[in-house]
Amino acid sequence: GAGVSQTPSNKVTEKGKYVELRCDPISGHTALYWYRQSLGQGPEFLIYFQGTGAADDSGLPNDRFFAVRPEGSVSTLKIQRTERGDSAVYLCASSLGGWVTDTQYFGPGTRLTVL
Amino acid sequence: AQTVTQSQPEMSVQEAETVTLSCTYDTSESDYYLFWYKQPPSRQMILVIRQEAYKQQNATENRFSVNFQKAAKSFSLKISDSQLGDAAMYFCAYRSPGGGADGLTFGKGTHLIIQP
Numbered sequence: 001g002a003g004v005s006q007t008p009s010n011k012v013t014e015k016g017k018y019v020e021l022r023c024d025p026i027s028g029h030t031a032l033y034w035y036r037q038s039l040g041q042g043p044e045f046l047i048y049f050q051g052t053g054a055a056d057d058s059g060l061p062n063d064r065f066f067a068v069r070p071e072g073s074v075s076t077l078k079i080q081r082t083e084r085g086d087s088a089v090y091l092c093a094s095s096l097g098g099w100v101t102d103t104q105y106f107g108p109g110t111r112l113t114v115l
Numbered sequence: 116a117q118t119v120t121q122s123q124p125e126m127s128v129q130e131a132e133t134v135t136l137s138c139t140y141d142t143s144e145s146d147y148y149l150f151w152y153k154q155p156p157s158r159q160m161i162l163v164i165r166q167e168a169y170k171q172q173n174a175t176e177n178r179f180s181v182n183f184q185k186a187a188k189s190f191s192l193k194i195s196d197s198q199l200g201d202a203a204m205y206f207c208a209y210r211s212p213g214g215g216a217d218g219l220t221f222g223k224g225t226h227l228i229i230q231p
Contacts, residue, residue, distance in 0.1 A: 003159075033219075035219075041223055101148070104219065106152075
């Protein structure tokens with residue numbers, strides 16, 4: 001595709017439910033990042049993939065959050081036992097490689113609302 | 116850990132005028148990269164401009180330029196000849212030279228309003 005795509009665009013769920021958020025990076029990009037943007041805040045780093053492996057998951061807030069990228073392309077962010085505090089926009093970005101000079105291209109995000 | 120501070124929650128400017136958005140950061144590293152990203156209502160973050168800390172020359176991209184003061188740890192964005200399409204949230208971001216690990220560290224953003 002032409003850019004990074006994320007589905008769904010919006011997700012409303014109830015407290016305690018499980019959700020999956022999908023990210024489709026730019027074709028050929030080996031690096032993939034997930035960020036969380038709470039209302040009125042800048043994006044906050046969650047996890048970085050280089051290929052299929054999570055090279056850095058230090059930003060994941062707790063063990064309810066998990067992400068995979070099994071074939072080195074599409075990634076899924078999984079949130080178990082959702083809480084109201086998980087409500088935010090979840091942004092995905094990809095870059096050609098993991099070098100700091102590689103521009104990160106962002107998707108439009110998924111707005112998650114936990115009731 | 117690095118921190119990025121944007122002290123202006125909102126700025127307003129008349130169309131065609133110049134506006135400067137402020138950003139300061141805190142780091143113990145000597146080499147790093149700084150960025151300005153634009154986020155329109157569509158939510159998609161777009162890279163506006165990038166500055167490498169080892170470069171003394173300020174980066175410019177058409178109407179966008181930065182004033183990078185390394186000693187003061189300041190990185191402001193100047194937008195010349197403001198246009199209606201410039202209206203958006205602007206985020207200052209920091210990245211360590213190590214690359215992938217840590218991702219980008221963002222400030223809270225400045226909401227830029229363009230008055231026609």
